[in-house]
Amino acid sequence: MKLNAFLWQNFVESSKGRQWIDFFGDLKTRYEHRDPDLRRFIEQWASLGSLGERFSIDEEIDNAMDAFGLLNEAVKNNQLPGDPLNSWDEAEAYFRDGVGQLCYWDETTNGANGEPTEYLFEASDIPRLSVALYCLHPHFFFPYYFYPQFYVLQQIFDEFGIFMPPVPPKYSHDARFCYYLELCHSLYDFRQQLGFSGELLPVFLYGFAPEVLQPGNPTIAHLPKPKRAWFVGGGVSNNGDFAYLDRVTEASQTIWQGNPETQPGDIVVMYCLAPRSYVHSFWRALRSGAVEPFRFFYQTIWIGHPRLVTPIPLSEMRRDPVLSQMPLVKGNMQGINGRPVKKQFYDRLLSILSAKGMDLSALPQLEDFEIGGVALRTERDVEQHLLEPLLAELGFRPNDWIRQMKLRVGRGEKVIPDYVVLPTNRVDGRSARGSWVWEAKFSIPSHRQLQKDFEQATSYARLVGALGVSLISREGLWLGLKRDEYLLGKARHWSAAQLQSSDHLNEIRDIAGRHRLASSR
Numbered sequence: 001m002k003l004n005a006f007l008w009q010n011f012v013e014s015s016k017g018r019q020w021i022d023f024f025g026d027l028k029t030r031y032e033h034r035d036p037d038l039r040r041f042i043e044q045w046a047s048l049g050s051l052g053e054r055f056s057i058d059e060e061i062d063n064a065m066d067a068f069g070l071l072n073e074a075v076k077n078n079q080l081p082g083d084p085l086n087s088w089d090e091a092e093a094y095f096r097d098g099v100g101q102l103c104y105w106d107e108t109t110n111g112a113n114g115e116p117t118e119y120l121f122e123a124s125d126i127p128r129l130s131v132a133l134y135c136l137h138p139h140f141f142f143p144y145y146f147y148p149q150f151y152v153l154q155q156i157f158d159e160f161g162i163f164m165p166p167v168p169p170k171y172s173h174d175a176r177f178c179y180y181l182e183l184c185h186s187l188y189d190f191r192q193q194l195g196f197s198g199e200l201l202p203v204f205l206y207g208f209a210p211e212v213l214q215p216g217n218p219t220i221a222h223l224p225k226p227k228r229a230w231f232v233g234g235g236v237s238n239n240g241d242f243a244y245l246d247r248v249t250e251a252s253q254t255i256w257q258g259n260p261e262t263q264p265g266d267i268v269v270m271y272c273l274a275p276r277s278y279v280h281s282f283w284r285a286l287r288s289g290a291v292e293p294f295r296f297f298y299q300t301i302w303i304g305h306p307r308l309v310t311p312i313p314l315s316e317m318r319r320d321p322v323l324s325q326m327p328l329v330k331g332n333m334q335g336i337n338g339r340p341v342k343k344q345f346y347d348r349l350l351s352i353l354s355a356k357g358m359d360l361s362a363l364p365q366l367e368d369f370e371i372g373g374v375a376l377r378t379e380r381d382v383e384q385h386l387l388e389p390l391l392a393e394l395g396f397r398p399n400d401w402i403r404q405m406k407l408r409v410g411r412g413e414k415v416i417p418d419y420v421v422l423p424t425n426r427v428d429g430r431s432a433r434g435s436w437v438w439e440a441k442f443s444i445p446s447h448r449q450l451q452k453d454f455e456q457a458t459s460y461a462r463l464v465g466a467l468g469v470s471l472i473s474r475e476g477l478w479l480g481l482k483r484d485e486y487l488l489g490k491a492r493h494w495s496a497a498q499l500q501s502s503d504h505l506n507e508i509r510d511i512a513g514r515h516r517l518a519s520s521r
Contacts, residue, residue, distance in 0.1 A: 003160050003194060011208045012200065020207035024199065028135040031064050045145045063128035071132050088188055091140035095181045123176035126294040130180060139198035141184050145206065148255050148300060150292050156209045162190045167291050170298040179293050223284055226364050229267040229346045231328060232258050233336035236273060245280055248306045253286065258301030259338030261446045262289035267364050268303050271336060278311035279349065282363055288447065299338060307363055310356040312349065322348040367495060376474045379442040383418065386496065387440050387472050393505055395514030396421060407463050417460035422517055436512055437461040441473040451488060454478060458486035468512055479512060
């Protein structure tokens with residue numbers, strides 16, 4: 001949505017808004033005096049990012065003060081200009097040609113012995129560096145407290161129509177460092193359009209926007225059923241993982257390196273690396289996995305609600321007739337973070353735990369999300385063996401739909417949705433209110449693919465003004481409604497196996513059945 005100028009101005013003029021303005025008005029002094037309000041603010045944002053007890057506020061303050069000192073030293077040495085910046089072009093040159101050349105990781109430069117030179121900063125240092133940059137030049141830079149909750153910044157950009165530049169690839173170190181500058185540019189353009197000063201930008205980001213969005217981690221009661229299971233590992237180079245894992249409770253939440261395709265509710269199997277080498281606990285994913293541009297471990301998942309289990313050593317998995325066939329076990333658990341766990345292997349882990357005397361009632365179960373007894377090898381198989389039988393279950397007859405209807409767009413351009421149900425006008429290739437669009441895919445193995453395929457299906461639905469849209473594959477059915485703007489985030493999902501259940505069929509029938517659609521026409 002567009003920022004409501006009236007609500008924003010009211011917030012700025014309110015007592016709460018003035019408190020935020022005062023807070024950021026002298027941020028450097030707060031760091032110098034280790035201000036209690038600053039400590040509470042940093043702790044709040046660290047908790048939002050699920051770092052918990054693994055986070056040191058004193059270390060964060062020390063890092064920011066180091067950044068102040070290094071930039072000030074660069075000014076004294078004439079490596080950086082000390083004068084105020086007067087335009088965005090000057091700010092960009094200051095960062096790229098000044099701070100960037102001074103600090104960021106350059107893969108092409110080597111030291112005297114052929115080793116990479118040691119730089120003052122790299123992408124993971126942006127949070128502390130950004131504080132110093134904001135205090136020195138508040139009209140062009142902003143303090144970045146979104147580590148490690150970049151998803152919150154993405155939500156803010158999405159909510160208020162701010163351009164979000166694409167995140168650079170993992171190994172593009174220089175591009176990831178300069179990604180902060182791209183974010184600054186988007187926010188600079190945003191506030192220029194709305195006419196408020198750079199000093200108010202952090203007030204908007206950390207005061208106003210979170211009140212609108214209300215970000216936070218869901219409780220286990222609100223998590224969806226797990227669709228997939230993933231392995232992650234901890235304990236590399238004595239990094240404190242073991243000490244942390246030994247102290248976790250059922251209320252613990254944290255971030256971990258994992259697969260960005262992880263979805264809320266998914267099961268995360270925690271494995272302790274050598275010298276322990278055993279399965280340690282089962283966790284649940286709290287939100288969608290993502291990339292964290294300014295984190296050393298680029299691919300990030302948010303996990304919580306751990307359940308400690310009786311350890312299952314790697315040596316035992318190697319001897320097991322089922323788990324020994326798992327590629328990860330064959331590979332000595334190398335490259336473990338974010339590796340998917342097939343249902344047959346996850347179920348075997350549960351069987352072993354049960355044999356060891358564990359009560360499995362508190363452990364998450366992984367449902368079979370693919371249909372059994374049907375050979376699905378192509379997209380047409382999905383249409384014939386899943387989609388058309390489902391339409392029949394929903395009360396439709398073959399003459400109630402058109403397969404591969406040609407829709408005119410612009411001057412003669414045509415798009416072809418797989419199925420249009422109950423079209424009201426078959427002459428010009430368009431259907432009106434009361435129709436439904438069904439799109440079939442052979443397989444949707446990842447969330448990224450789901451987003452792409454669902455957007456394709458919704459584009460057809462918008463063209464015909466359909467009441468809803470359905471996307472079906474061997475993994476199951478996704479169903480979105482026009483009244484929800486066909487948003488994937490509000491879509492319902494059923495696994496392919498659930499499509500054989502009368503209870504689940506009744507749920508779908510109540511939403512997209514023939515009787516329901518016919519009464520809505």
